[in-house]
Amino acid sequence: MIDRNDELKELAIKEINEHRNTVEKDHFRSVFHLMPPVGLLNDPNGFIHWKGVYHVFFQWMPFKTDHGAKFWGHYTSTDLVNWELQPIALAPGDWYDKNGCYSGSAVVYEDKMYLFYTGNVKDEEGNRETYQCVAVSEDGIHFEKKGVVLHLPEGYTPHFRDPKVWQHLGKWYMVIGTQNLNEEGRVVLFESANLMDWTFKGDVTASGEEAIGDLGFMWECPDLFELDGKDILLFSPQGIEPEGYLYQNIYQTGYVSGELDYVSGKMSHGGFTELDRGFEFYAPQTTLDENGRRLVIGWMGVPEQAEGHHPTIAHKWIHILTVPRELHYEDERLIQRPAVELEAMRHTEMTKEANLSNELKQWSELNGTVYELLVQLEEIKGTFSVNLRNNASLTYDSTKALLTFKRKSFVDGREETRSCLINSVKELRFYVDSSSVEVFVNGGEEVFTSRFFPEESNESLVFEAVGDSKFQVTRWLLN
Structure with missing residues (x-):
């Protein structure tokens, strides 16, 4: 008799094979970002570096471009550039995860x-049960489920995942995102000596705390780590109202920094800071790699934010992950830099310089669809813009100290923006x-x-100054 987990994996593989050509023919298909082989991808999971191999698992719905009973897909790499799709790690085939093997580490x-990971269970009326589960592997490829290791404690709703x-110092710790019975977001902490028996420590921090105020009704995908002498709690709160240029997406991702008291389980920290200013960034996960770097990868999507309008759905897939980034804590803030390994993708380097005064500049030889572009700015008096394929642009207004990303909405074609205040821009x-x-x-x-989803035929790259700008541009095509 075939195991239900194996049966689901076979059905998912059949789905990949059936739609492979449809996915690969899409001109919006990513060249160097991780994407699903078919269907929907969301949160990165289980990001780890083991025996020289980077593992990135991901939330995956192979049967449609919508959410549902998630699998764990799996990519591996030795260099953060070339990735190999591995056998499916987890399928929702047991009583404790029958409605989804949700995110984890x-x-x-x-x-x-x-x-x-979180085992998601729903009854016929949609009532939710939630279980924290574990699976074990000796080779990092094939996993055996060991079942439930942690049940829902009192005082929290089943949104507990x-x-x-x-x-840390010989003991294991686990943070989980949740909401209390008043539907206020928080992160809770557990402790273990053996990874199987867990002791509840309490709330690490919560919506309503004096340092952060009201931060919504649910906190997802927490990640707590030490970096450059600070403890960082990274999480994705849901239910924050927009405030000026802040919190413009439906749901957010950001962090607080301070110090975790491992005895009490409480964290003393400052205010909440958004980690990314763009339209699509959510549920990031970090790992400490074998080189001592704190790396992060995020989902380039946001739950419930125009997901049904992505044009890739016509080609049987939706969503991608970000490039791997290296994290540092400098001047009381998180800094993100592309992993240095990404430089190995470069070829065909080209450099241009210009002084623009109320004019546009386009070098046709810089046009393209897949590239890395470094813009070094010596002077901006007025505004300076970089326009990508007549579909998206980044503009800095030196008179307002305002940096704005614009794109054509893939919902209705109208211009939409995301902005932040920044005193000067020297490098993009x-x-x-x-x-x-x-x-x-x-x-x-x-x-x-x-x-962004530009016209296939438009490969333009245009620079514009309203006022005076002096800059140098280096472009690399990417493999």
């Missing part, structure tokens, strides 16, 4: 890889893929991550 213990596990680094752009400002001081 990976650790290594006694030379085995442990995946911690996304375990992130790490080790763009990673442009077929249907996405990631912009790192001043070496990662700010980041704008967004999807």
Whole structure:
């Protein structure tokens, strides 16, 4: 008799094979970003570096371009550039995860890889049950489910998910995103000596705390780690109202920094800061790699934010992950920089310089659809813009100290914007893929991550100054 997990995996593989050509023919298909082989991808999971291999698992719905009973898909790489799709890690085939193997994390213990994830269960009326589960592997490829290790504690709703596990001074710790019975978002902490028996410590921090105020009704995908002498709690709160240029997406991602008291389980910290200024960034996960770097990868999407309008749906797929980024904590803020390994994708370097005064500049030889672009700005008096394929642009207004990303909405074609205040702009680094752009400002001081869907025939790259701008541009085509 075939195991239900194996049966579901076989059906998912059949779906990949059936729609492979449809997916591959899409001109919006990503060239260097991780994307689903078919169907829907969302949160990165189980990001880990083990025995020289990077593992990125991901939430995956193979049977449609919508959410549902999620699988864990799996990519591996030795260099953060070339990725190989591995066998399906987890399928929702048991009583405790029959409606989805939801997000979680990976650790290594006694030379085995442990995946911690949330088992989602719903009854016929839609009532939710939630279980924290574990699966174990000796090779990092094939996983055996070990079942439930943690049940829902009192005082919280079944919106209780996304375990992130790490080790500190010989003990294991787990944070989980949740809401209390008053539907207020928070992160809770558990402790274990053996990864199987967990003791509840309480709330790490919560919506309503004096340092952060009201931060919504649910916190997803928490990640707690030490970086450059600070403890960082990264999470994705839902239910924050827009405030000026802040919190413009339906749901947010950001962090607080301070110090975690491992005895009490409480974290003392400052205010909440958004991590990314673009349209699509959510549920990031970090790992400490074997080189001692804190790396992060995020989902280039936001739940419930125009997901049904992505044009890739016609080709049987939706959503991608960001490029791997290196995190640092400098001047009381998180800094994100593209992983240095990405430089290995470069070829055909070209450099141009210009002084623009109330004019446009286009070098046709710089046009393209997939490239890295470095813009070094010596002077901006007025505004300076970079326009990508007549569909998206980044503009700095020096008179307002305002940096704005604009794109044509893929819902209705209207112009939409995301902005942040920044005193000066000296450097802009763009990673442009077929249907996405990631912009790192001043070496990662700010980041704008967004999807965009330009006309296939338009490969233009245009620079514009209203006033005077002096700059140098270097462009690399990317493999």
